[in-house]
Amino acid sequence: MELSKRLGAVAGLVTEGASVADVGTDHGYIPIYLMEGGIASRVIALDIKKGPLERARMHIVGHGLKDRIELRQSDGLREVRPGEADTLIAAGMGGALVIHILEDSPETVREMRSFILQPQSEIDKVRRYLNRSGYYIEQERMVEEAGKFYPVMRAVYGQREDYEEYEYFYGKRLLENRDAVLFRYLLREKRIRESILEQLGRHKTSMTAREREAQVRAEWQMVQSALSCYENEDVYREPGKGGVWR
Numbered sequence: 001m002e003l004s005k006r007l008g009a010v011a012g013l014v015t016e017g018a019s020v021a022d023v024g025t026d027h028g029y030i031p032i033y034l035m036e037g038g039i040a041s042r043v044i045a046l047d048i049k050k051g052p053l054e055r056a057r058m059h060i061v062g063h064g065l066k067d068r069i070e071l072r073q074s075d076g077l078r079e080v081r082p083g084e085a086d087t088l089i090a091a092g093m094g095g096a097l098v099i100h101i102l103e104d105s106p107e108t109v110r111e112m113r114s115f116i117l118q119p120q121s122e123i124d125k126v127r128r129y130l131n132r133s134g135y136y137i138e139q140e141r142m143v144e145e146a147g148k149f150y151p152v153m154r155a156v157y158g159q160r161e162d163y164e165e166y167e168y169f170y171g172k173r174l175l176e177n178r179d180a181v182l183f184r185y186l187l188r189e190k191r192i193r194e195s196i197l198e199q200l201g202r203h204k205t206s207m208t209a210r211e212r213e214a215q216v217r218a219e220w221q222m223v224q225s226a227l228s229c230y231e232n233e234d235v236y237r238e239p240g241k242g243g244v245w246r
Contacts (some may be wrong), residue, residue, distance in 0.1 A: 001033040001063065005145040006118065006152075010091045013116045013139060013154040017041050021085035021112075023076055023101055024048075024093055028056030031069045044085055046074040077105035086113045091152070095122030099129045115155045123151060124168040130155050131163060140173035142181040149185045166225040175229040186227050193220040 003011060011033050014020060018040050022031050025045035034040035045060070047053045053071050060069050072079045077088070088109070090098050098119045102109055115135065119126045130137060136158025142151045151171055163172060174182045193216050200213045 001029060001036055003029060003033050005143040006150045007033075007091070009141045009143045009150065009152045010089060010116055010118050011039070013141070013152060014039055014087060014089070015114070018087040018114070019085045020044070020087045020089060021046060021077060021080050022089045023074075024052075024090065025056050025071075026052045026092070028059045028069070028071075030089060030091070031056070032060060032063050032065060035065050035068050036063065040087075042070075042085070043068075044070045044072060044080060046072050046077070046079065048073065048075050075104075076101040077108045080105070080108050082107045082111040084108075086111070088112055088115045088117075091116070091118035092120060095119035095126045098126055102129070102133075113156060116152070117155065118150060118152045120150075127153075127163070127168045127171070131160055131168075134158070134160075136161070137171075137173060140171045140177075140179075142171070142174055142179055142185065144181050144184065149181065151182075164225070166222045169222060170226045175226060178230055183227075183230055186223055190220065190223045190227065193223065 007030055011030050014034060016039055019042040020031070020034060020040045021044045023046050025031060025047050028045050031040075031043040031045045034043055045053075045056050047056065050073060053073055057066075057071055060066055060071070074080065085108075088101075090101050098117055102115070117126060127137065130153075134157055135155040137153050137155050138158070139154040140151060141153075142149060144150075151174065153171070153173075161172065167175060170182060170186065171179075196216050197213060197220065200209050200216065
């Protein structure tokens with residue numbers, strides 16, 4: 001099974017021998033990959049809807065894994081008993097839903113060791129929730145696929161950390177590691193906001209435009225704060241400005 005960049009980044013954070021609960025499994029690609037590669041010892045593939053589960057079943061059968069991957073219709077982790085899995089995968093869903101899954105099944109979550117999350121929205125809120133709720137984000141990756149950027153994180157139980165505001169939005173571990181994909185994302189975000197500010201500058205007489213300008217300037221400043229983590233890193237400078245891409 002060959003995975004997309006996004007799913008490959010998710011699967012790449014699973015440790016060898018893990019027992020995995022894949023919430024929102026959809027086509028079942030990650031469970032198949034983990035079992036074919038001998039990475040996971042067990043996978044429970046979960047989805048709230050029958051349609052995705054049937055698609056996953058067909059793929060799993062097609063790969064000869066019907067006796068090694070268990071399918072369950074489940075709202076989040078509700079059909080997973082405490083101790084059945086030590087690793088949660090929640091990928092390709094909104095940040096609010098990721099948080100809900102973690103909060104909704106406390107007994108099952110308490111028995112898990114690691115949480116591999118790929119929220120599609122409200123990423124800062126997920127990081128805030130993890131940090132205040134006794135989780136430590138030990139790894140973060142970002143991939144670009146078809147023009148979209150996807151951050152993936154692996155959290156374990158641990159001590160709360162001090163975060164700068166921009167680290168909630170862009171990822172403390174990504175910034176510490178001077179992640180090249182995040183750098184490209186930040187440059188794009190900077191250009192977008194500068195373009196918006198230029199357009200808003202033509203309509204300063206409007207109260208709405210002034211309020212919007214203040215908001216965008218605050219966002220621009222947060223991007224700049226994140227980019228400051230890359231200072232003195234020649235390999236990350238923009239092409240045409242004396243540097244090269246890594």
